[in-house]
């Protein structure tokens with residue numbers, strides 16, 4: 001039963017423990033697999049919204065009174081740390097009133113992401129998978145239209161752009177990227193000068209808007225729509241160095257307009273100002289005139305939509321669909337294809353996790369559940385699309401942690417072990433407070449070591465699915 005009297009999380013736990021005559025450490029172990037959970041909470045630790053939900057559900061299921069959802073004191077608990085979980089596949093909510101925490105650096109797990117991207121082959125393998133889809137699209141003039149729905153650090157997109165150029169060297173590209181993190185935008189932009197040099201007929205657009213807005217470059221809220229920051233940057237010169245210099249000079253624009261805070265209710269990122277940055281080569285402006293988006297007059301109609309790791313693994317398939325997959329599906333052009341990719345598990349990475357947290361099941365909903373939920377969400381419109389879960393053999397693919405053959409030996413170096421542990425907990429989206437507990441002794445390194453030796457290295461599985469939009473019947 002939900003409390004209507006405004007219990008905080010701690011109140012609810014204490015009452016529950018008294019009522020059930022159990023120690024708080026027992027509660028922590030049973031509810032979240034962490035005996036020190038309650039004592040850390042007393043010492044001021046914060047919880048993620050997911051942990052909050054998990055604890056509430058546990059209390060409710062066992063006949064207790066869970067904390068009030070809107071209790072400001074419990075909301076205070078759901079603060080900085082919970083963003084860590086959010087960053088693992090950021091799913092944003094619409095803005096709410098009342099948040100005063102501006103300029104929050106919400107990608108607390110940034111270092112984990114960067115270490116993961118550079119030590120594992122995932123982004124390369126994903127780009128390869130997307131390359132297959134590039135062969136299946138049939139764009140119509142005036143441009144090939146691609147949406148990267150979560151650009152991250154741009155490792156996937158820049159590879160995809162290289163292959164797009166290789167496949168269609170003379171066609172204009174309209175490439176729209178959604179990214180709310182300032183630092184990810186910086187990292188991605190730094191990779192773009194060479195792309196603009198090799199493929200001059202490119203319009204590159206970056207926005208911080210939500211999934212339901214970004215494809216159309218239009219906020220749903222009227223007030224927000226009226227305040228969109230719309231910045232067109234024609235790049236002069238004709239060398240990658242010229243472009244790099246001008247892109248670097250955008251830093252203060254980004255700092256001013258790519259600020260985000262987090263929702264006090266869900267912990268999800270919220271933009272301060274809806275912003276759009278449009279880059280293209282000035283010497284190609286004439287050719288690109290029809291392709292450069294105009295404020296208030298943008299269409300979606302994408303030939304290819306990339307949804308790589310776009311949601312937190314533990315949220316329900318309905319949530320993934322409602323917030324991410326359905327709005328993206330509606331942004332497809334006729335014949336357009338959406339490629340969804342997320343972690344699958346059943347791999348040595350998950351084995352490490354389950355050695356430390358035996359009951360952990362991070363990958364709760366797979367492609368079949370997501371596509372099923374999507375059909376329900378689309379209702380009658382579902383008939384306009386094909387939903388392709390594919391066979392396991394076609395859908396599931398493997399990527400690995402880079403390691404020299406000599407590195408995985410009887411005594412594995414600490415930095416390799418740390419990289420492996422980082423990748424495992426990153427992929428499984430383990431919250432920081434649980435990590436701190438697990439890393440208080442050496443068991444986590446022993447577990448990592450055992451798995452690396454057992455398999456002679458470390459690898460992970462991702463799974464993918466395709467949604468394609470049918471061509472309208474000609475009457």
Ligand SMILES: C[S@@+](CC[C@H](N)C(=O)[O-])C[C@H]1O[C@@H](n2cnc3c(N)ncnc32)[C@H](O)[C@@H]1O
Nearest residue numbers: 087088089090113150151152308309310426427
């Ligand atoms: C919109 S998503 C993905 C960005 C980009 N499409 C990519 O694949 O890297 C951005 C967030 O997803 C998370 N993420 C990226 N790869 C992940 C993976 N393999 N497992 C879990 N989370 C991941 C990161 O926290 C990152 O900040």
